[in-house]
Amino acid sequence: MPSGYHGSYLRIDVSSGRAERVPLSDTVLRHYIGGSGLGARLLLDEGGATADPLSPEAPLVFAFSPLVGSPLTTSAKFAVVARSPLTGRFNDSLASSGFALAGKRCGCDAIVIVGCVPTWSVLVVDDGEIRLEPAGDVLGDPCHVAEEKLRARLGADYRIASIGPAGERGVRYATISHDGRHAGRGGSGAVLGSKHVKAIAVRGTQRCDWAHPRKLTELSRDLSKRSFGPATAKYRELGTATNLLTFNRFGALPTRNFQSGTFEEAASLAPEQLSVAHARTRASCVACTIGCEHIYALPSTALTEGEPRRGVRLEYESMFALGSLCGVGDGDAVLRASRRCDELGIDTISAGGTIAFAMECVERGLLDEPWLTFGSGDAVLKAIDLIGRRDGVGRMLAEGSRRAAEVIGQGSIAFAPQVKGLEIPGYEPRALQTMALGFAVGARGADHNRSGAYEVDFSDKVDRRHATLDSVRHAIDTEDKAALMDSLILCKFLRGVFTDFHAEAADMLQAVTGWDVTADELRETARRIVASKRQVNLLAGWTPDEDTLPERFLDAPLPGDAAALLTRERLQELVAEYHRQRGW
Numbered sequence: 001m002p003s004g005y006h007g008s009y010l011r012i013d014v015s016s017g018r019a020e021r022v023p024l025s026d027t028v029l030r031h032y033i034g035g036s037g038l039g040a041r042l043l044l045d046e047g048g049a050t051a052d053p054l055s056p057e058a059p060l061v062f063a064f065s066p067l068v069g070s071p072l073t074t075s076a077k078f079a080v081v082a083r084s085p086l087t088g089r090f091n092d093s094l095a096s097s098g099f100a101l102a103g104k105r106c107g108c109d110a111i112v113i114v115g116c117v118p119t120w121s122v123l124v125v126d127d128g129e130i131r132l133e134p135a136g137d138v139l140g141d142p143c144h145v146a147e148e149k150l151r152a153r154l155g156a157d158y159r160i161a162s163i164g165p166a167g168e169r170g171v172r173y174a175t176i177s178h179d180g181r182h183a184g185r186g187g188s189g190a191v192l193g194s195k196h197v198k199a200i201a202v203r204g205t206q207r208c209d210w211a212h213p214r215k216l217t218e219l220s221r222d223l224s225k226r227s228f229g230p231a232t233a234k235y236r237e238l239g240t241a242t243n244l245l246t247f248n249r250f251g252a253l254p255t256r257n258f259q260s261g262t263f264e265e266a267a268s269l270a271p272e273q274l275s276v277a278h279a280r281t282r283a284s285c286v287a288c289t290i291g292c293e294h295i296y297a298l299p300s301t302a303l304t305e306g307e308p309r310r311g312v313r314l315e316y317e318s319m320f321a322l323g324s325l326c327g328v329g330d331g332d333a334v335l336r337a338s339r340r341c342d343e344l345g346i347d348t349i350s351a352g353g354t355i356a357f358a359m360e361c362v363e364r365g366l367l368d369e370p371w372l373t374f375g376s377g378d379a380v381l382k383a384i385d386l387i388g389r390r391d392g393v394g395r396m397l398a399e400g401s402r403r404a405a406e407v408i409g410q411g412s413i414a415f416a417p418q419v420k421g422l423e424i425p426g427y428e429p430r431a432l433q434t435m436a437l438g439f440a441v442g443a444r445g446a447d448h449n450r451s452g453a454y455e456v457d458f459s460d461k462v463d464r465r466h467a468t469l470d471s472v473r474h475a476i477d478t479e480d481k482a483a484l485m486d487s488l489i490l491c492k493f494l495r496g497v498f499t500d501f502h503a504e505a506a507d508m509l510q511a512v513t514g515w516d517v518t519a520d521e522l523r524e525t526a527r528r529i530v531a532s533k534r535q536v537n538l539l540a541g542w543t544p545d546e547d548t549l550p551e552r553f554l555d556a557p558l559p560g561d562a563a564a565l566l567t568r569e570r571l572q573e574l575v576a577e578y579h580r581q582r583g584w
């Protein structure tokens, strides 16, 4: 067995309360590495591509990686992999922090959960031994409250991943959270909830050795040093939300359900402005030297009676989805909405996308909810609460924008902001057309973390408003690179730090595992991992007409930017060329 691995995964059937250790061959580990790659392989092996995502048979995979536990900066991450209840397609979502370290110390490279417990339970994995405990005292609690209570009950050395009330109620875009970080997209929280597991608590003592410890220490020191450089400065100084004004300037900030690419109140949502009126602290995931998290305190004047004073993590995607996409320019309202999503355990992008879609339906007279209007922060908060409770119109919105459009009908699917059912993140496809291709072909639907093609759009490699067939290879490159980073696992905010990512990644993997791995081998590994995600989708019923964008984005220019026009014919050519170059 290579260093950096335990050589097996823990398969837990919560129906019977039994666990078994399933060996992982060296070949599987070398071919899929860990994280998203290993998760995709295990999902296929466990029959997860065809099982109903919310059925007891559906496997939910927590995959670690050989780098977890090493001194390499940003490597304390885990991937949650399942068939998505929102899209019905492959889903992987990643989160950071101590859960990855403690989970791997349980002596396994992944934990696979199947089955369903008759009554709500907490799954405890103690150094590889498992047991189920009653969850009655934490049911209905937000994740951070459940974590606190469970650590008080079980011991401070446990690390706990849990679902909020939304996951308990099967909201199709519910998250799994740990220490304020979220495996956010695609509804893995609903999958865990369908098994009646409120939380997973892990602790362990089993550490892996490293093949070349001295070399690993040198590589780690060098990477940490470079992570303080200019490539990460903007994340350290203002966090991901620093992009908001740039996107607005480029006409690429989705506004009022993608009816515009500029938002007249963008400045009031930008961290530059919010920093003036709010106290701000910086934080980072465990084992990270970058520290991109910026936590804002809400002024007491912005709080209602009894509202908690906890700070709010400010992320670009939350500010866009709950702000400009819903036409809300009140920064405090957006921070409160973001915090409410965290408390309920729902993905801010899908929540904002679905609410913005409903607001446009109201505007067009297709939905009779007169309070749900663009620009109202109170309406966004109310909608989030209804979604979390699956109450009133929240019952429909908890299903996501695609299913809501099917209920509302009247052609509304044309402007439901989703691909394969996953709500589109904060990148206007008509103004960023390499990204548009990345959205259309993405295995888990529209997502910026699985295709980093927006980086190409902001470079001089392409004309961002006029994609050509040359754009396709760039989209493939960024998708492959993302798949590799998500499998190693390393944080994407490191990507600008590398001069030759594949060669450096091969060095790191060699130091950890002892494999004579090369840059070329890793390029092939990345392609294999992307292909395995597609394999899940093929088995799950994927059809070629899914690789597209909603009607709204095709054949008409982005309002206010006549040059930002993507024709249906052009997108079809790009998608066909993507499939040709993939060899699919």
Ligand code: SF4
Residues within 6 Å of the ligand: 074, 096, 283, 284, 285, 288, 289, 290, 291, 292, 293, 491, 492, 493
């Ligand atoms: S850069 Fe940010 S998201 Fe990445 S590991 Fe560090 S704190 Fe976490």
